[in-house]
Structures are given as C-alpha cells and as structure tokens.
Amino acid sequence: MMATTTRTAGKAPLSAYVLSIVMALVLASIVGAIASVFYDENRLLGFVIFSACTAGTFFALGWVLFVSKYTVEEDAHAEDNIEHRWYDKATSGAFHDIITTAGIALFALSVTRLEVSGTAVLILLLTLAMASFGLRFWAAKRRDS
Template identity: 40%
Template sequence: MTLRWLSVCAVGLATASATALLAWLVSPVAPGISAVVFGFTALPFGATLGWILFVAPKTVESSYASGESIESHWTSTASSGMATDLVCILGLTLAVISIARAEPPATLLLIGLLLAAFASFTARYAFARRRALSE
C-alpha cells in the first residue's frame, strides 16, 4: 500500500511540474509567477488522478444494481468518467488559451472536444471491460 501512495505522490508532482512548465512556456507576461501559481493549483488534482489510478481500483468494490447488465454498468462508468475528463480538458484548455492570449477558431475547439470525448469514452469502456473479463 505504501508503494501505491508513493505512486500517488509521484503522479501529483509530475502533473504539477508539467502544468508549471506549460504555464512557463506559454505565459507572455510573468512566466515565473504563472508557473508557480499553476503548479501549486495543479498539485491536488494530480494527486487525485494518482489516487484514481493506483489506490481506488484496489480498494473500491464495484456494485451492480439488480437487473442491470454488465455492459450497461460499463457504459455508465465510462460515461461518468468521460464527463469528468471533459471538464478537466475544458478547464486546462481554457487556462492555456487565456494565458497564451490566443484566439483559436471555435470549430477547431469543438472538434477537439468531440475527439476527446470519443477517445475518453472508448478508453474507459475498454478498460472496464478488460478489467472485468480478466478477473
């Protein structure tokens, strides 16, 4: 269990470092301050991501409602995870756009959002299916 929590810390620090580096690179005004603020802001979210990846799958039991098929459970799990992914992606994208003071076309942003939604749902569904079938 200690190794899992160390992995959580590593993912949190890696996420915060990557966010700080990105803020440093794209900030036209005061890149050092932007890097510190965004790095510290991303740290709890990175730790949460690490917990989701390393601790939660080993400690949380899946529960199924009566009359629910396993495929519908996989679909609802993938859908709820996709919604969380999209909120994170939208927040990070808006942060980068506002820091860089860029004005990308709305069509490009919407296409990117749809591709991210499709990729997230597909990956989460495949992961849930693989995990259930391998047990």
C-alpha cells in the first residue's frame, strides 16, 4: 500500500492510542492462543512467540484504524502520483513472475515426482514476491528519475 498522504492534520486523542494498543494486544493474544493449540510440547512458548511475532502488525493496524484519522490527511489525488504508477507496475510484474515461476515449479515437481513441504513452497513464493516487487519498484523508480 503506497502512501496516500500529503501532511499531518494534528494529534490524536489519548483514547485513540489506547484503543490502538488494546486492539493490538487482544488480536496478538488471539493469534498466540490459536497457535498454542498446535504446540503440545510447550504451549506457553508457542503463545508467547506467535503473540510477539504478530504484535507489530497489529499495532500498525491499530494505528491505521484509530490514530491515523486524526494525524494524517488523505491526498485527494493519490492515484496521480508517480509512486502509485511505480507501485502498479511493480505489483503487476511481480504477479506475473509468481504465476510463471509457480507454473514452471509445478511442472518440474510433477515430472520429477519430488515432494516438497507446503511451508517451504509458501516461504519461497513469498520471498519471490517480495524480491520481485522490490526490484521492479526500484527499476521503475530509476527509469523515471
């Protein structure tokens, strides 16, 4: 998601920050609790690790939902920004990279009958998507500057 802002509008009330933090802690705890069900050896460790790993994302979500409406003013013409065009180019190119790579990998795995874990496949696809997007965004930015 690209920045769609031009300037800050002010300071959020304390209640917005508190809501943001409480929501983040509750959601991270829920994820930790769900994950702990699958960790028979040490449920507390599973809870702590997954709660800690998801807390940052939920803090960011809480900030967007509760704080940003007071602190960020939207840009009415965000779609016209050059960064938005770079983002569109990078995401569409990365999508094609993923589809092509997944198709070739599926063909290779089908022919060789090699077994690969779902976790490994998803990690590789996510890594490919992030790398492809990053490189394509950087290339679009360099081309236009």
